[in-house]
Amino acid sequence: MSKISRRNLITTGLVATAGASGLAVAASLARRYGLIPPDGGGLFGPGETLTYAAQRLLTRHSLAREFNRNQISKPPFANEVAPLGAAFRRQQEGGFADWRLAVDGMVARPASFSLDQLKGFPRHSQITHLACEEGWSYIAEWMGVRLSHILDIAGALPHARYVVYRSIQSDWWESIDMADAVHPQTLVAHGMNGGGLPVAFGGPLRLRVPRQLGYKSVKYITRLTVTDSLKQFGKGLGSASPEGGYAWYAGI
Amino acid sequence: MADSVWAPTSAAAVPAATVRSRHSALVRATHWITTLFFLTLLITGVEILISHPRFYWGEAGNVLTPPLFQLPIPASRATVPTGYDYVLPDQNGWSRYLHFQSAWVAVLTGLLYVGVGFFTGHFRQNLLPARADLSGGGLSRVIAQHLRFRPAGAEEAWSYNVLQRLTYLLVIFVLFPLVIWTGLAMSPGIASAIPAAVTVLGGQQSARTIHFFVSVALVVFFLVHVVMVCLAGFRNRVRAMITGRAAAHMERA
Numbered sequence: 001m002s003k004i005s006r007r008n009l010i011t012t013g014l015v016a017t018a019g020a021s022g023l024a025v026a027a028s029l030a031r032r033y034g035l036i037p038p039d040g041g042g043l044f045g046p047g048e049t050l051t052y053a054a055q056r057l058l059t060r061h062s063l064a065r066e067f068n069r070n071q072i073s074k075p076p077f078a079n080e081v082a083p084l085g086a087a088f089r090r091q092q093e094g095g096f097a098d099w100r101l102a103v104d105g106m107v108a109r110p111a112s113f114s115l116d117q118l119k120g121f122p123r124h125s126q127i128t129h130l131a132c133e134e135g136w137s138y139i140a141e142w143m144g145v146r147l148s149h150i151l152d153i154a155g156a157l158p159h160a161r162y163v164v165y166r167s168i169q170s171d172w173w174e175s176i177d178m179a180d181a182v183h184p185q186t187l188v189a190h191g192m193n194g195g196g197l198p199v200a201f202g203g204p205l206r207l208r209v210p211r212q213l214g215y216k217s218v219k220y221i222t223r224l225t226v227t228d229s230l231k232q233f234g235k236g237l238g239s240a241s242p243e244g245g246y247a248w249y250a251g252i
Numbered sequence: 253m254a255d256s257v258w259a260p261t262s263a264a265a266v267p268a269a270t271v272r273s274r275h276s277a278l279v280r281a282t283h284w285i286t287t288l289f290f291l292t293l294l295i296t297g298v299e300i301l302i303s304h305p306r307f308y309w310g311e312a313g314n315v316l317t318p319p320l321f322q323l324p325i326p327a328s329r330a331t332v333p334t335g336y337d338y339v340l341p342d343q344n345g346w347s348r349y350l351h352f353q354s355a356w357v358a359v360l361t362g363l364l365y366v367g368v369g370f371f372t373g374h375f376r377q378n379l380l381p382a383r384a385d386l387s388g389g390g391l392s393r394v395i396a397q398h399l400r401f402r403p404a405g406a407e408e409a410w411s412y413n414v415l416q417r418l419t420y421l422l423v424i425f426v427l428f429p430l431v432i433w434t435g436l437a438m439s440p441g442i443a444s445a446i447p448a449a450v451t452v453l454g455g456q457q458s459a460r461t462i463h464f465f466v467s468v469a470l471v472v473f474f475l476v477h478v479v480m481v482c483l484a485g486f487r488n489r490v491r492a493m494i495t496g497r498a499a500a501h502m503e504r505a
Contacts, residue, residue, distance in 0.1 A: 047353025245345025
């Protein structure tokens with residue numbers, strides 16, 4: 001009996017040691033390859049890290065599905081938006097002529113673009129699926145300039161790891177990693193379904209991140225900040241979403 | 253390791269009062285881990301569902317689209333027309349975090365169970381029905397016994413009957429894989445990496461609808477399973493799944 005117990009004890013000890021060192025190695029590899037999300041601590045950190053790391057290994061270069069024109073949802077559904085405030089109304093009355101998109105942080109040439117300048121950049125369009133974390137979705141055509149193009153003009157530094165983006169709604173800010181930031185389908189969108197971008201859908205400017213859920217496609221964006229760390233933004237969790245209880249990575 | 257030897261199936265010669273090994277350590281551990289995380293997946297899944305209790309078929313669907321059907325329950329979002337004049341509190345943040353974390357544990361547990369199960373012959377020995385039991389006569393006899401609520405015979409303390417075997421195989425190799433697949437097919441990241449995983453199902457909203465129905469099937473299995481355990485003798489069956497040992501004379505105690 002004691003022999004079996006001792007053998008069990010040794011086996012259990014070896015398995016536990018192997019498991020613990022395996023986890024430690026995995027964690028250190030994950031850190032080195034940037035596979036730990038900014039909200040990877042806390043109670044739900046393990047699941048969040050597994051999801052983000054697994055999807056990044058699987059999706060670094062994958063393209064969101066694109067659809068035919070006849071699959072566009074008619075009409076699309078615009079989710080409710082908190083009141084936009086006086087500053088936005090003044091902009092709207094002026095036809096957004098004074099709307100600017102600032103680019104700062106880890107860039108060689110900080111810049112600020114007007115809507116007309118952005119509309120003058122090479123245009124790309126895509127017909128993609130926008131899914132809300134609530135469960136509903138629609139398909140729409142989005143038109144705009146690639147975020148990667150703007151980052152090239154501003155000269156994003158090579159050790160940049162994230163792009164933080166802010167909305168005129170001060171409580172709504174987000175960030176994405178460079179895999180999504182330089183992704184060819186990530187657009188600074190100024191058009192939708194063949195026309196301008198309606199205010200209800202984020203006009204005049206919305207960041208469109210089609211490989212993540214709708215809440216990462218922030219409406220009314222005003223500022224992009226390139227950074228190598230999200231620690232100094234807000235509570236250091238990466239964006240307003242984890243501060244409100246939602247995951248930073250919304251690829252699922 | 254003595255505990256993890258799989259219980260043999262032929263038990264006819266065992267005296268009625270014998271206490272002997274029934275479930276291996278791996279089956280017991282994975283059973284209870286799966287139970288716990290199935291329940292957290294169920295609770296968080298319901299929380300996520302009530303933010304939009306409408307279902308669609310195809311790629312896209314929203315409140316401006318005619319639904320396939322809508323559950324007659326209130327919603328946690330004011331944008332959904334439900335007929336109720338109140339909105340439930342939004343619990344999606346932690347529900348989504350916990351849903352995916354639980355899914356990771358449940359899927360890894362399931363992979364361990366299936367992997368070791370194939371390796372040790374668990375499925376062949378304990379779950380694959382005998383050819384004779386699959387005949388029309390054999391099946392209808394067992395079904396008739398169930399419909400008459402006949403108590404389980406002593407031999408069923410050590411071995412599963414044919415209906416149990418078919419049900420467990422259906423849950424392990426059809427319902428669980430399907431609920432995992434349809435769950436992943438709702439992910440925009442997975443859809444970009446493996447587009448066929450979504451299109452084969454008919455679209456992202458179809459995946460969501462199938463995910464709901466498979467979850468309902470799993471809940472029905474869970475409820476019937478608990479009822480059957482109660483009918484067969486709750487204490488002895490649960491003890492067997494905790495300690496690994498079953499006693500025939502305790503049956504229906």
